Amino acid sequence: MLDLFISNAYAQGAAAGQPSTAMNFVPIIAVVAIFYFLVFRPQKKQIEAEKKMLDTLEKGNRVYTKSGIFGTIVGMTEKIVDLEIAEGVKIKVLRSQLGGLEEAILSNKQDK
Template sequence: MFVTPAYAQAAAGGAAGAFTSFVPLILIFAIMYFLLIRPQQKKVKEHKAMVEALRRGDTVITQGGIIGKVVKVKEGDEIEVEIAEGVKVRVLRSTVGQVLSKTEPAAS
């Protein structure tokens, strides 16, 4: 018969209670986005721009650790890299991990 005021208030605030229970989940997602997802997207975008800007004469390091000079940029997703004098290998553009030295574009 006797209902304490605390139980009466909890029963009346059902909609507000449901929202407040989702606030921690929303905060966790926001933190994950800014600490993990966004920096990874930025890194992928920078890598894509670097790979698209490859030119003949650039010195590159592949993800396999091979250091060489770009000899030929083929159509599609392949480049030809010279790793020693007279030794050329074909690699995918996406496997280039770093560009050590860029060549300047030819002046027109």
């Protein structure tokens, strides 16, 4: 007699309709799309902009490092930049650690 009730319960569950397998993937696809547009795409644009800035550097540019040191480029190689941070004071910095052009950060300060 107990088997009769269990059979009915399964029959009612099937009759109510289960979501299709494709519908189970919709939330996963939505989460992936949200991550792409909110995380991966902006990060990729930022990396491309930084690479473009590093490729266009020349001697004489006033730049700042990611650690906050301001200086003028006096020499460059493929990986290392020589910065003059004061008259007669030069340091070597990895090219990848340059944050950007000084004019970009100073113009942002004046806008605020």
